[in-house]
Amino acid sequence: MLRLVRIQPRQLAVRALWRFNSAAAAAAAAINEDCTPKESRLENQHVAETTGEVDTSRHEVLLYYSHLFVPTGKLSKYIPNVFRRRSDESLLDRVRKYLPPDIPAEVREFIPRSREGGAFVKLRLTDHTLNPEQAGKKLVEYVNENAPWSVLWTMRWKVFTVKGRPWIEDMKTGFTSTIRVTFDGSDVSPEELYAALRQYGRIETIEPPAPSNKDSPRSTIVKFTSFFDAAAARNCANGQIIQGTKISISFVLSQQKNFIVEFFNSHPRISVPIALALFAGLAFLIFEPIRILSIETKVLGLMNFTDYPAIRKTINYIRYWTNYLNVTGSKKKDDEDTIQDSWLELYNLAEELKLMLSEGNNTFMVVYGPKGSGKSKVVEMALENIKSPQLVIDCEALNKSKTDNDRLGTLSSTLGYHPMFLWANGISRFVDLAAQSLTGQSAGFSETTEQQINRILNTAATSIHRISVRNKPKDVNESDYLQRYPEAKPVIIIRGLTSKSDINKQIVDWAGALVQNNSAQVVFVTHDVSHDKLLARALPDQIFKTITVGDAGVDASLEYVINYCKTSRELKRKQNETGAEEMSSEEIHKTEHAKSVTKMDAKALDALGGRLTDLNSYARRIVAGEEPDHALQQMVHLSALEISQMFLSPTSNTEWTPEQAWIVIKELATHDRRQWFPILAIVNKEPAFSSDDQMKALVSLEYRELIAVRNIGGRVVGLKAGRPLYHAAFRELVGDTFLCALMDSKVLKYDIQAESDKIKKVETELKDLALLPSRRETQSRQDYLANKIYVSQEKINKWEKELAQKLLLAQKSLDSSKFQ
Missing domain, CATH: 3.30.70 (Alpha-Beta Plaits)
Known part of the structure; x- marks a missing residue:
């Protein structure tokens, strides 16, 4: 008879198998x-x-x-x-x-x-x-x-x-090679335990009970090298009697530790960087394809629903029945027609830019001109009928960002880089700081703003390259395909580029990489005079295609203002026809002013000089009801007030002095606006521009658009007002008796102080020469220095007389203004 029992971990059962023979x-x-x-x-x-x-x-x-x-x-x-x-x-x-x-x-x-x-x-x-x-x-x-x-x-x-009495149980003890031997009687010595348990396997340690421990029952911890040996000792020796003492054996509950968690806690200098790297890599694998797809959607305009004919027709239908098309919708089209009809110069420049884009040259295309000259309008007209994908980057918006997160958010919105977790920057810095305090070294989890900008731009470069070759046949080389079909490359328009911004330098380097890889065509729209130096860093061996946008002529300016007023008058008439209310007397007066501009003489707009922004402001004032002459005078007066507050008020954080700005304003006011004023006339005459460091003030004034500088061979040779309207403002400032006398007196005081300093230097040298023995060789030098003192003193005497006259004139002008 055979009895076979199977003991399960959770349930002890007996299964008998009977075999008969x-x-x-x-x-x-x-x-x-x-x-x-x-x-x-x-x-x-x-x-x-x-x-x-x-x-x-x-x-x-x-x-x-x-x-x-x-x-x-x-x-x-x-x-x-x-x-x-x-x-x-x-x-x-x-x-x-x-x-x-x-x-x-x-x-x-x-x-x-x-x-x-x-x-x-x-x-x-x-x-x-x-x-x-x-x-x-x-x-x-x-x-x-x-x-x-x-x-x-x-x-x-x-x-x-089995020498003892085995105890079969299913308690949760885990896999452990350590057993506890409990004594039911007197303690068993380690030697006796070793002799009794060694037959089951190799023993590592035996920890006898502490002598100070009086608790009953007492026990000893025995650790085997193998779990199988510990299990054999527990099953065979449990209940065995050794030297009159019965022993009970049980497994010591093992603290089951996770290896990864234990390693992480024990080696933070290694585990923390590894964990952060794994987390960053996982985030990269998940979100990077989404960001590339988001940038492609932005560049291709897939989310611009107005590009779909059905949606565009629906929007136009709604606008028509809400009278929006009659009032506002036609304004943009009329403005474009006005520019193309009355400002043919911009239209020709746009056609030239369109021709450059069709050639597919691997270089930068630059549209340069002063602010308000119509650069953006040229680019807009050139790209109007081009099928290439387009992306516009506004550097001015990036430069105006106050914080790093604002700058990153603006750049990601411009490029379509989504998702962008800006809130994670603060958390990453905190984690990096905590890891540094814990391990003694930075984990490198946080990134600087420059590194994040480079990462965003690199992702955008990858996406743009994918767009350029998305329709390429498999059997055609990429370079041959892009050279044959330049319209497949996206057009990147970068506006508001300046040389004094670090992020602009990063964008220029990124644009240079796109051009070198033949992935895109890049068009810069800038008013910065030193843009060529910044662009040469990215493409040092290339010649840039530059289009210079200047001011329009007087006749074209007058025609533009007239067409603008006509368009505004027609829009107002359509609005009144669709509305139920009649025109008030004030609106009728404004309309008459708009009609009177057609009779204006072209010479009246000579002060505006054909600058597009000034012409728009002038035309809006006329449409608002101002007289043409009064509108022009107000614009000149406001410009003069702006110059006086920004350039003639003493400040400590500017690279120029009010005296230097006044010298330039006074010299240009008496000169023809259309001609360049020779710089030598100022350098040879005014001590305020006698040194190279003082000449740097002209660069700062040019950056602030007070003046325009003409360079030949890297040298400044001529000056001109930064805006045509500024020239009229210069004349108004010089015509102010009190201001002119006050600023002239400041310039004279500056010149007197400069000559006094020269005299002090000459006197010091003469004192040194006087200590030498009287010789014929030094006599000529003494005579020369004495003559310099005489000439400088004559200048000081002359300037002091002029200063007294200027101060008296300023006082009289101030007294007369009090009684008016």
């Missing part, structure tokens, strides 16, 4: 037992589920087999099926196969321990004359000598005689 049946009949097979099975199940103990009779031997199969646990599911536990029947057959033939025994129970990779095997000796203890030793020796390899093929089976 003639020999087993005869042996079972010969043995006098008190229970039937059914009763025995139920009894064993009861014992396993209640007490967890396995009992043996007088003629039975209980063995423990180790290394039978792979223990079940969290990692067992990752082990191939060929290495996992076999069925109980197959294991039982293998156990029978390796029993010694000279010892008559049969397997009565087979209790597998899945969690520990072993099994209890209860054998019954059919020969009652054999000593169970001696028979057990022979069984262990035979099986250990002839045992097969385990399922992992790394070690053989191990068989041990």
Whole structure:
């Protein structure tokens, strides 16, 4: 009779397999037992589920087999099926196969321990004359000598005689090689424990109980090198009596630690940078394709629904029935017609730019001109009917950003770089600071603003290159395709470029890379006179295609203003026709003023000089109801007031002095506006511009658009008013008696001080010469220095007389203004 019990981790159950043969049946009949097979099975199940103990009779031997199969646990599911536990029947057959033939025994129970990779095997000796203890030793020796390899093929089976009373349980103890030996009586010495437990495997340490610990029961911690050895000791020696003391063995609950978490906590200098790098790489893999697609959508205008004919027709239909088309919708078209009809110069420049774009030259195209000269209008007309994708970058908006996050947000919105997590910058800086305080070094998680801008621009360059070759056949080379079809390359328009901004330098370098890679055509729209130096850094060996936009002539300016007033009058008439209200007397008066501009003499607009922004302001004033002469006078007066506040008021943070600005204003006011004023006339006459450092003030005044500078060979040779309207404002400032006398007196004081400083230097040299012996060689030098003192003193005397006159004139002008 055979009883085979299978113990599961969660439920202890007994499954009996009965195999009958003639020999087993005869042996079972010969043995006098008190229970039937059914009763025995139920009894064993009861014992396993209640007490967890396995009992043996007088003629039975209980063995423990180790290394039978792979223990079940969290990692067992990752082990191939060929290495996992076999069925109980197959294991039982293998156990029978390796029993010694000279010892008559049969397997009565087979209790597998899945969690520990072993099994209890209860054998019954059919020969009652054999000593169970001696028979057990022979069984262990035979099986250990002839045992097969385990399922992992790394070690053989191990068989041990169960000397104690095994305790079968399914508590959660985990995989541990440490056991706790509890003493039910006096303490067992480490030597005795070592002798009793060493047979089950190699022992690393034995930690006896502390002498100061008086708690009962006392225990010792024993650590084996292998979990299988600890499981064998626990199953075989539990309940064993050593030197009169019964020992109870249990697994020490292991603190199951996650290897990754433990490594992260133990090595922060290595784990923190690795974790942050993995996080950044994951974010890059997820969001970078989305950003590239977003930039392509922005450049191609896929989200601009007005480009679709059906939507555009619907919008125009709605505008028509809401009277929006009659009032506002025609204004843009009329403005374009006005420019093309009355300002033919801009139209010709636009055609020239369109021709440059069609050639597909690998260089920068620059539209240069002063503010308000119509540069943007030239670019707009040139790109109106071009099918190439377009992207506009406004550098002025980037330069006006106050914070780094605002600058990054503006750039990402301009390029269509989405998503952009600006809030993560503060978090990344905080994390980097925390990592630095923890590890002693920066984790490199946070980026500077320049690095983030470069990253955004690099992503945009990748997207733009993909757009340029999106329609390329597979069998055609990229360079040949782009050279043959320049319209496939996107057109990048960069407005408001200045040389005094770091982000503009980054954008220029990025644009240079696009041109060198033949990925796009770049058009710069700038009023900066030193733009060529900035662009030469990106393309040092290229010649730029430059279009210079100047001011229009007087006749063209007058025609533009007349057409503007006519357009405004027609729009007002259409609005009144669609509305129910009649025109008021004030509106009729404004309309009459708009009609009177057609009779204006062209010479009246000479002060505006054809600058588009000034002409628009002038025309709006006339449409608003002002007289033409009064409107022009107000514009000149406001410009004079602006110049007086910005350039003639003393400040400490400017690179020029009010005296230098006044000298330039006074000289240009008496000169013809259309001609360049020679710079030598100022340098040879005024001490305020006698040195190279003082000449730098002209560069600052040019950057502030007070003047325009003419350079030949890198040298300043001529000056002109920055805007034609400024020339009329210069004359008004010079015509102000009080202001002119006050500023002239400041200039004279500056000149007197400069000559006094010269005299002091000459006097110092004369004192040094006087200490030398009187010789003929130094006499000529003394005479020369004395003559310089005489000339400088004559100038001072002359300037002091003029200063007195200026101060008197200023006082008279101030007194006369009090009585007016």
